[in-house]
Amino acid sequence: MDAVLTLRGIRAGYGAEPVLKDVDLTVPAGGIVGLVGESGSGKSTLARVVTGLLQPEAGEVLLHGRPLGPRRDRETCRKIQMVFQNPEGSLNPRHRIGRTLSEAMLFHGTATRDNVRAKCRALIERMALPADTLDRFPKSFSGGQKQRIALARALSVEPELLVADEPTSALDVAVQLKMLELIRSLRAERNLTMLFISHDLGVIRYLCDEVAVMQAGRIVEHGEAARFFERPATAYGQTLLDSVPRIGL
């Protein structure tokens, strides 16, 4: 089993007290690992470490077994992409969608000048976005559409690992379901490897093969999703599971 991402002994934070205390994590190729935890647990900080936006104080980040240094080259950047939580901030308000997508693809060579327009159009269609999307500015789109555009941007450069930091938390439930269905179908098509961060166990169950539970800067539990939902290994995991409001059908 090839691990796309490995984190070993990560210590990271923003001030005197590190948010991440000692984190080990592996994401296997083709798998979706769900990272669940409450506010302050360090989930977003972990995402920033994985994507290189934050440098760890200690420990290493390994991509296919090779450690990543503080400066990532173009190719390494291409391989790890991210979708963020807030749809309102995820796109440059002064760039048309077509420019955002084509610039990324041309920069990383996943399209040439000849075929970039066609590839953009194909990507937009796959994301079930309207036909004129490429010529419009972000502010004319709904939250759900913006998230799908952000997803398109991340996938346009054909990354090996996609980090999603609560990508559906700010969306209405019906819109959220559509987005998750889209991710599921894309996963099958492209053999996506994902680190999916969420506070919502229902979403995690829908999408993820493995569940990792974060508490106070550490991963306290990590295993198969099916087993977690049947019987969590830790008391905290059990508390989380019990707290989820159920519809009782």
Place this chain on the structure above:
Amino acid sequence: MKRKDRSRTRGRRLTLCVGLAMMGVLVLLALLAPVVCRYDPLAQDLYAFLQPPGGDHPFGTDQLGRDMFSRVLYAARVDLSVMALAEIIPFATGVFLGMLSGYFGGRTEWLVTLAADTFIAFPYYLLVIVVAFVTGAGVQGIFITFMLVGWLVYARVARGVAAPLRASEWVASAKLMGYSDLRIIATQIFPNVLPQAVVVLMTDMAGLLAVIVTLGYLGIGVAPPTPDWGTMIAEGQGFMTSAWWLSVIPGLTVVYAGIALSCIGDGLADLWR
């Protein structure tokens, strides 16, 4: 669009259109001055001195018989071009430094703030007078002084726009894409800074025009015999009761240009909000 939305947009567009039209007329006339003006602005005709506006001389003539209409337009060429040219370097440097300090924060921001705090302490007119004393009267004093202090306001605006963007997700995405910092500043941040900077530019130009005219009035700006609204106002002062058009018409032209620029600035600000 709803009825009320449409009328609000029309109001905004009206301001912008009025401003552009006003400025457009002035600039066009100034550019076409050699064609449009019947008289040479420097040609004296002592038989036709102090003629009130009307007939051959739509703006009248001054105490040396020079045609006021062509003097006003030729002065427009001088004053407006000094105003525009003097803004170029401060605008460019100010926006650039502001973006750098907003985007990087930390030590860069500290350095730029230090420079800004130093230059903001200079009293503008005093500085101009000193420079004029050193280099002699003329436009170079204006250029030099404005290059030293004019960039401050653009740096502040650019920093104000760039700094909060530092934390935004799309800038993080750009970094994740592997774009270099310079590329991000130039292609991503700049388009967000430019609209606000241009709005400030319009108001700043109106202010600079007032400064140019004032310095001309004081005799340390544009040097005679080059026509300049400020010197014209100063020269016409003594004739205020007998030949009001010598000072008032150039003065009104300055006001006209100032209003035009303000309207453009307001219109753009509303348009790009």
Place this chain on the structure above:
Amino acid sequence: MEREVVLAVRGLNLYNRDGERLVKDLSFSLRAGETLGLVGESGSGKTLTLRSLIGLLPEGIRETHEARTDNPNCAMIFQNPQSALDPLCPVFRQLCEVIAARQGVGRAEARARALRLLRRLSLPESLAREDRLPGSLSGGQCQRLLIAMALSCEPEVLLCDEPTTALDVTVQKKTLDLIRALQAELGFAVIFVTHNLAVAAQLCQSLAVMRQGRIIERGPTEQILTSPREPYTETLIGAVLPVPERRG
């Protein structure tokens, strides 16, 4: 024996500045002790409805109605607990001020009642001794304090505008349990606005589904969940991602 109606509204319409109707012809009635869940997505008008009930409509919103309860005795709690408190005033003082104002008692008596409320809501009594600002409290504690402030108005109806959306799931459960316990003890009615059907199902005996300004379906929770009439309701139910029941 039917309980009395504590809040009723008929034919409520809310218009914005452009004349658009945001809430269309809304009618419902609430009985003492009842918990009504108002479920809908963003833009459905649920928050505006709540605000009109308590008289807190934002500027520019115009209201017309056929009939409504005059001056209902309501209190409201909001979505973002930290921003609902004065950030520069110690929280205990804020609580005492509300009690003194609403219950018309002096400072000493207000402090005593405030302490009792703290105990009832399982908030640390140290809040009374130390000058704690809202920023130093967790989201859950802030929300409980706001519930305390709401209760000090001795309301007949507690209006809740997505009070647990910004809270962690474990804190959410505690808060919902708290509201349920207080309701059993004090007997007030609750209108609970949320976009999360599961949360509404957890707390509420009856549900009203809102869409584009109208209530499209209303009834007992169990009936709505097992046999929804409207396709939109079915969509909302389908969008709830299930988590297995705990075994053993």
